[in-house]
Amino acid sequence: MQFGIITMLEPLWIWGILGLILIALEMLSGTFYILWFGIAALGLSLLTYLSPTLGIAWQLLIYAVLSLGLLAIWKRFYQRKSDDSSIGQSRGEEIGRVGTIVETVTQRQNGRITFAQGVLGSREWIAIADETIEAGNDAAIVAVEGNRLRVSKTSS
Template sequence: MIDAMWIWGAIGLLLLAVEISTGTVYVLWFGISALCVALATWIFPNMPPAVQFAVFAALSIGSLAIWKLNYKKTETHSRVGQAQGEEIGRTGTVIESVNPNQNGKISFVQGLMGSREWVAVSNESIEVGSQAKVVAVEGNALRIIKI
């Protein structure tokens, strides 16, 4: 019969492997908890299975709750490979007119976030050929104002 320590150790390593492959951070706490139970069963080899499961559940839920309470997401939107705010303030030329009811297009001399042309939205009407400045990024579109 396999010792409980080895079973909990294998479960912990398996959960950590799942965490590495998914990168969610949620499974991490379950894997660490299983490894802690493996350590506890090594120190106390006669620990009943019910106590082992109770310790695992308490450690898993407790560590997950503590992490969730203290975790602060630093950025609400992720643009991989882009400096935050790099596009704000850039000027371009409107190539399709834009108004509050219809999206248009703006073009830049030098590419912005990997492209020279972007969908543009605005609270004002801006005609083709006008110069406009980027004031915000809204999803896949740039909010612009006439300059």
Template sequence: MIEAMWAWAVLGIVLLAVEIMITGTIYTLWFSISALCVAIMLWLFPGTSYAVQFTVFAALSLGSLAIWRRHYKKTDTSYRVGQAQGEEIGRVGTVIIATSPTHNGTIRFAQGLMGSREWIALSDEPIEVGVDATVVAVEGNTLRIAKIINN
């Protein structure tokens, strides 16, 4: 059973190398850790049957993957396909429905922004219809805007 232990260890190291160098998705990390755990199990209990080895590997892999997926939260904003992060900040549009701190409005852009010309807008100050405003932040499906102050 010593050969099986080394096979599991090599599999774990290869999967870890694939994770680090190629995928970067963290999915194969759980499989590599599971294979290394089976290798340690075989080092401690060398007479373990193949059925138990594969069952432990499958249970550890799928269990750890399921736990990770359940607690994983996407916090990175770079998942928007086709958009450079922060590209929309600073864009200027015209308010077509007034907005205030307590009321959402609408802003229109001459050229589409993230696939649409009109967006729900919110602001920290009242902004009347026809006033030009600039995008200061993207908050979910709305744009936070501010008046353009002319000097």
């Protein structure tokens, strides 16, 4: 009679190996989702060491509850510290800079604005506005919206 390697291993080692594999996969993915399943498997490995007569059904139930519980706790208390959606964009340093409108901008039509010194790496930008600003007038940056600058008339 020949036994497979899995049937010869004790549950302590099976859960320990599974936990280490899951944590290694987490290190490759960097998502923090697989981590909790790996920690739960390592915890269950410790539990089977302390209670070696624990049945397989109880082991699976405890693993499911522990891993999903850890994941739920992490999701509840994890809060993103920064918004990564605007990587490489201005965080307000350019707001208020004044440039000259070279192509009239209206509520319905984008225009163009130029600056004496570059703004975010360029001297000329597509301008959008909530008002009509004629070519030749000065305008100030109100917001950076993707690859366009929202501008408004300067008070002069």
